[in-house]
Amino acid sequence: MSVQSLKLPTILVPDHPHWPQLSDVERDAMKQRIAEKLKAQNAVLVAHYYTDADLQALAEETGGCVADSLEMAKFGAAQEAETLVVCGVRFMGETAKILNPEKRVIMPDLGATCSLDEGCPADLFTDFCDDHPDHTVVVYANTSAEVKARSDWVVTSGIALPIIEYLASEGKKILWGPDRHLGNYVQRITGVDMLLWPGSCVVHEEFKSVALERIRRLHPDAAVLVHPESPEHVIDQADVVGSTTALIKAVAEMKNKEFIVATDGSIFYKMQQMAPDKVLIEAPTAGEGATCVSCAHCPWMGMNALHNLDKLLDSDENEIHIDPATRERAVIPIQRMLDFSVQQGIGMKGKGNA
Numbered sequence: 001m002s003v004q005s006l007k008l009p010t011i012l013v014p015d016h017p018h019w020p021q022l023s024d025v026e027r028d029a030m031k032q033r034i035a036e037k038l039k040a041q042n043a044v045l046v047a048h049y050y051t052d053a054d055l056q057a058l059a060e061e062t063g064g065c066v067a068d069s070l071e072m073a074k075f076g077a078a079q080e081a082e083t084l085v086v087c088g089v090r091f092m093g094e095t096a097k098i099l100n101p102e103k104r105v106i107m108p109d110l111g112a113t114c115s116l117d118e119g120c121p122a123d124l125f126t127d128f129c130d131d132h133p134d135h136t137v138v139v140y141a142n143t144s145a146e147v148k149a150r151s152d153w154v155v156t157s158g159i160a161l162p163i164i165e166y167l168a169s170e171g172k173k174i175l176w177g178p179d180r181h182l183g184n185y186v187q188r189i190t191g192v193d194m195l196l197w198p199g200s201c202v203v204h205e206e207f208k209s210v211a212l213e214r215i216r217r218l219h220p221d222a223a224v225l226v227h228p229e230s231p232e233h234v235i236d237q238a239d240v241v242g243s244t245t246a247l248i249k250a251v252a253e254m255k256n257k258e259f260i261v262a263t264d265g266s267i268f269y270k271m272q273q274m275a276p277d278k279v280l281i282e283a284p285t286a287g288e289g290a291t292c293v294s295c296a297h298c299p300w301m302g303m304n305a306l307h308n309l310d311k312l313l314d315s316d317e318n319e320i321h322i323d324p325a326t327r328e329r330a331v332i333p334i335q336r337m338l339d340f341s342v343q344q345g346i347g348m349k350g351k352g353n354a
């Protein structure tokens with residue numbers, strides 16, 4: 001089976017959910033209520049940088065964490081809490097469960113998925129891998145537990161480059177999935193030829209290179225920060241290419257006053273918190289060929305809100321379950337990545353992840 005002959009499923013991108021507006025008083029009351037329920041249930045909140053600012057603030061205020069996907073899972077493992085409440089998308093809840101099988105992992109909406117995960121169905125991916133048995137299978141964290149179970153290595157954007165360089169030095173042929181833009185970026189930097197699964201992130205794919213050039217001309221002193229899930233012509237204009245954690249670090253540490261940011265706009269909460277005096281500008285998603293399916297805000301991440309988190313904590317629903325045999329296989333490539341990061345002295349937190 002060749003890449004060209006792959007018939008990927010059509011991805012149905014949901015509309016952005018519209019949550020009822022809250023007054024400040026209502027918001028504070030809801031946050032207080034949720035905080036009390038978390039405590040009563042021995043639960044801890046772990047939220048991704050792409051979720052709503054209220055959720056990120058609440059996670060911080062209640063002793064939880066706001067992080068990239070891998071740090072979310074690692075944070076969960078270090079907690080005594082019996083329940084992990086994962087605000088993010090489905091593969092993040094699954095990874096948390098894979099690494100913490102004894103804990104209860106729940107999410108505000110189990111329908112919150114990801115175009116990379118959706119665009120890489122396990123059966124099709126398995127057939128593709130089986131057709132290339134001489135290749136080492138490397139998958140991005142944004143995949144289902146079943147896809148991880150079929151892989152040899154899981155990587156995040158922060159550790160992909162050294163792992164690919166290491167595998168190439170061992171003479172391995174590499175099959176990469178599912179994000180073709182990140183895969184293409186890794187190929188260009190390392191010079192390693194890889195067989196790329198043709199998936200993409202609907203949010204990052206929308207950033208437009210011509211419109212970005214225009215904005216750069218309007219803000220000539222601004223640094224351009226780009227997540228590597230973006231298209232090549234956008235990446236080529238970046239001063240910094242990196243994961244969510246790396247981009248936040250760049251805002252905090254670079255001398256520039258202005259930053260044009262090509263990733264999900266919800267990351268501005270953390271960037272502004274780390275560097276309140278910096279000016280953040282959303283990279284353009286409008287322009288020639290624009291569809292603005294997401295407008296730089298992931299619709300699946302948007303399915304997490306105070307409203308459904310509050311309800312979740314009154315129910316027994318939305319728990320993540322993973323078939324034990326799948327979990328047993330999926331934990332191997334994840335652990336391989338974690339061990340590699342320790343051996344190589346690569347701080348996962350500092351380098352950043354998906």
Ligand code: SF4
Nearest residue numbers: 114115201202203298
């Ligand atoms: S921003 Fe893109 S990669 Fe991240 S969860 Fe949404 S669709 Fe997936």
